[in-house]
Amino acid sequence: MLIVVDPQSGVPVYRQLMDQIKFHVASGLAKPGDELPSTRTLSAELGVNPMTISKAYSFLEREGVIERRPGRPLIVSGVAPDEFRSRKIDQLREGLRPAVTVARQLGVQRSEAVRIFEEMFDDAADDPDRGTEEGTE
Amino acid sequence: MNVLEFDDIHRAYERGRDVLHGVSFGLAGGEVVGLLGKNGAGKTTLIRIAMGMLEAQRGSVRVFGLDPRGEPIEVKRRVGYVSEDQILPPFLTVREVVDLHRELFPTWDDGMAGSLATRFGLPPRARIAKLSKGQARQVALLCAVSHRPELLLLDEPAGGLDPAARREFLEASIDLLNEAGSTILFSSHYMTDVERMARRVVMIHQGNVLVDRGLDDLRENHCVALVPREAGASREALAGLEGCLGVRERSDALHAVFALDPGSSCALIERELGVSGVNCRNVGLEEMFIELVGGQS
Numbered sequence: 001m002l003i004v005v006d007p008q009s010g011v012p013v014y015r016q017l018m019d020q021i022k023f024h025v026a027s028g029l030a031k032p033g034d035e036l037p038s039t040r041t042l043s044a045e046l047g048v049n050p051m052t053i054s055k056a057y058s059f060l061e062r063e064g065v066i067e068r069r070p071g072r073p074l075i076v077s078g079v080a081p082d083e084f085r086s087r088k089i090d091q092l093r094e095g096l097r098p099a100v101t102v103a104r105q106l107g108v109q110r111s112e113a114v115r116i117f118e119e120m121f122d123d124a125a126d127d128p129d130r131g132t133e134e135g136t137e
Numbered sequence: 138m139n140v141l142e143f144d145d146i147h148r149a150y151e152r153g154r155d156v157l158h159g160v161s162f163g164l165a166g167g168e169v170v171g172l173l174g175k176n177g178a179g180k181t182t183l184i185r186i187a188m189g190m191l192e193a194q195r196g197s198v199r200v201f202g203l204d205p206r207g208e209p210i211e212v213k214r215r216v217g218y219v220s221e222d223q224i225l226p227p228f229l230t231v232r233e234v235v236d237l238h239r240e241l242f243p244t245w246d247d248g249m250a251g252s253l254a255t256r257f258g259l260p261p262r263a264r265i266a267k268l269s270k271g272q273a274r275q276v277a278l279l280c281a282v283s284h285r286p287e288l289l290l291l292d293e294p295a296g297g298l299d300p301a302a303r304r305e306f307l308e309a310s311i312d313l314l315n316e317a318g319s320t321i322l323f324s325s326h327y328m329t330d331v332e333r334m335a336r337r338v339v340m341i342h343q344g345n346v347l348v349d350r351g352l353d354d355l356r357e358n359h360c361v362a363l364v365p366r367e368a369g370a371s372r373e374a375l376a377g378l379e380g381c382l383g384v385r386e387r388s389d390a391l392h393a394v395f396a397l398d399p400g401s402s403c404a405l406i407e408r409e410l411g412v413s414g415v416n417c418r419n420v421g422l423e424e425m426f427i428e429l430v431g432g433q434s
Contacts, residue, residue, distance in 0.1 A: 007332035010419040012356040040315045047307050048333050049169055050315050055353075 001030055001037070005046050013048055017056035019094075025065055025076055026091045032078035036066060138202050139163035140288050140320040141187060145196035148182055156182050158344030159196070164320050166287075171335035171352075172324040175430050178341045180324040181220070184292045187322070188218055200288065214242060217286035217319075219277045221296040227266035231259050231276055235283075242284035249316075250283035253309060271302035278306060282313050289313070291323035295330060307333060328423040338422070342430050348382070352422070360399040360417045361428050364391045368412035378409055385431050394428050 003020050005013055024030040036042075039057065043050035057074060060066045067077045079087070103113040142163040149155045156179040164170055174180050185191040186198050189205030189212060198205060205212045225234055235254070239245045254261065257275040265273060274294065282289065289310070295303040307330055313319055325331055331338060331352075338355060340348040348355070359382075364370050366389055375393045376384045380402070385392040395402040399417035406415045420428070 005333070007329040008421045008423065010356065010421055012353040013332060014353060015357075043311055043315060044308065046333075047304065047311060049311065049336055051167075051169070051336050 001034075003042070003046065005048055014052050014056040014059070017053065018060055021056070021060060022065055022087070023091055026084075026087045030076050032076050034076045035073040036075065038073060139199075140166050140168075140201060141322060142199045143183065143187070143196070144198070146183065146186060146193045146198065147195035148179070148186065148191065148193055155344050157193075157341075160341065160344070160346055161196075162339050162346060162349055164288075164322055166320055167318050168337060169314065169321045169335050170323075171331035171338045172322055172341070173331065173338055173426060174324075174341035179344065180341060181292050183341070184218075184220070184290050184322070184324065187290055188216070189213075214244070214284070215287045217281035217284070217289045218292075219274070219281045219290075219294045220292035221294070223274075223277050225265045225273060225276060225280075228264060230262050230264055231268075232261040234265060234276060234280065235261075238280040238283065244284045246283055246285055249285065250279055253279045253283065256309065257305060271298045274298060275302070275306070278309060282309070282319075285313075285317045286319060287317075289319050289321045289323070291321065291325075293324050293326065295325060295327055303327065303330065310334065328421070328426060332422050340426070340429065347429060355422070355425065356419060358398050359394065359396050359419075359425065360402050361420050361424065362393045362395055362399075362402050362406055362415055362417045364393065364406065364412065365414050366390055368410075368414055370406070370410045370412045374410055375406070378405060380405070383429050385428055392428055394425065 001021070001024055003017060005016055007013065009016065011019075021030070021036070036057070037045070039050050039053045042048075042053050046053075057066065057068075061068055061074075064077055064079075066074050068074055099117075100113075108116075144161050146157050146160040147155055148157045156177075160179070160183060172180050172183070182191060186193050187200060187205060189209050192206060200212045201215060203212050229237070231254075235250055239247070239250075253275075257272070257279070259272060259275060259279070265276065268276065274297075278294065291310070294310075295306055298306065310321065310323075311334070314321065321334070323331075323334065335352055337351050338348065339346055350359070362375075364375060370391065372384050372386060372391060375381060375391055378393075378395075380396045382394040382396055384394075393406075395405075395417070397405065399419060402417040403415050406417075407413055
């Protein structure tokens with residue numbers, strides 16, 4: 001599971017970790033039952049305070065994204081297909097939020113913004129490196 | 138009981154000019170706190186007071202509940218210390234310096250010292266005088282942590298190190314945190330290192346604690362508000378609002394730091410001052426630091 005930390009971004013490090021793990025899960029890159037690196041390992045790899053990793057893991061556990069098992073590594077939780085789909089939509093909403101803000105600030109019409117989204121969506125599908133159909137129902 | 142406790146610390150180098158003017162805060166066991174402030178803010182003075190190297194002229198410091206000047210040996214055995222201008226005996230070899238420290242500390246861990254020496258690639262037979270600045274700092278760190286101190290005091294430990302050496306130093310400190318759960322107070326001008334290491338920051342400005350917050354709280358519940366000049370709000374009016382920590386005047390806008398999330402800050406400013414076009418956003422530590430200490434002097 002590829003996780004990177006940008007200490008200069010306006011987003012707290014624990015949030016960055018949570019967002020990336022959730023993205024991995026929603027995109028299907030991390031599957032139910034996959035093990036997560038221990039707090040220690042991830043802390044050493046990323047050069048981040050172990051308490052920050054624990055905080056991210058605790059929140060993810062509370063949200064049901066990952067599961068703690070006594071004395072064993074944390075794993076990605078199993079999810080019902082509906083839940084999986086709704087998580088994807090949540091991720092998409094998060095990703096689109098800044099774009100909506102920019103569109104509003106620039107005074108771009110709703111219909112035009114939608115048209116641009118559709119155009120870019122189709123363009124990405126033509127790009128051989130992106131927009132593969134993997135993981136869609 | 139806190140591992141380290143500063144209570145109303147005053148210290149001046151010239152009569153009537155306090156560097157520290159009533160500084161109070163404490164570190165609980167296992168906490169990692171970044172100590173921030175401009176050059177000359179008194180960070181080094183404070184850390185030296187904790188080490189018992191300097192005496193506070195008023196107020197008290199307690200390390201494990203002890204007075205570091207009253208019980209220096211007991212305190213120093215349980216503390217590790219690295220500073221930017223630390224001087225190791227130049228005529229000794231790396232091995233001799235390490236041996237010297239082993240003698241001094243009953244809790245010395247050879248395994249840890251050995252693995253750090255390997256990790257840093259320190260030549261055991263080289264004389265300290267022949268080492269690069271980065272290597273000398275790594276020897277100091279190795280000596281500071283290999284007795285597994287309960288409290289680590291780092292005074293600008295990465296100052297003057299290249300980015301790779303700085304990262305090594307950071308990772309070694311994190312290892313110590315993982316292995317021993319040590320309490321750490323470190324001063325640094327490298328905000329990215331602070332963001333990685335610390336869970337809490339204490340910012341000293343003009344002799345006092347200006348900010349003492351959890352780092353995540355600072356990131357999420359503090360913001361910088363940009364109020365355009367043409368909105369007509371005054372610096373004083375902005376500074377008088379509840380939650381405003383500082384205002385900085387720029388050519389085209391006033392920059393104000395608020396101890397509130399961006400949405401609430403914008404709403405407050407627009408409601409109380411009757412202005413519009415205010416832009417509030419969360420910022421990283423570096424920008425927050427500049428906005429705060431730039432807005433106070």
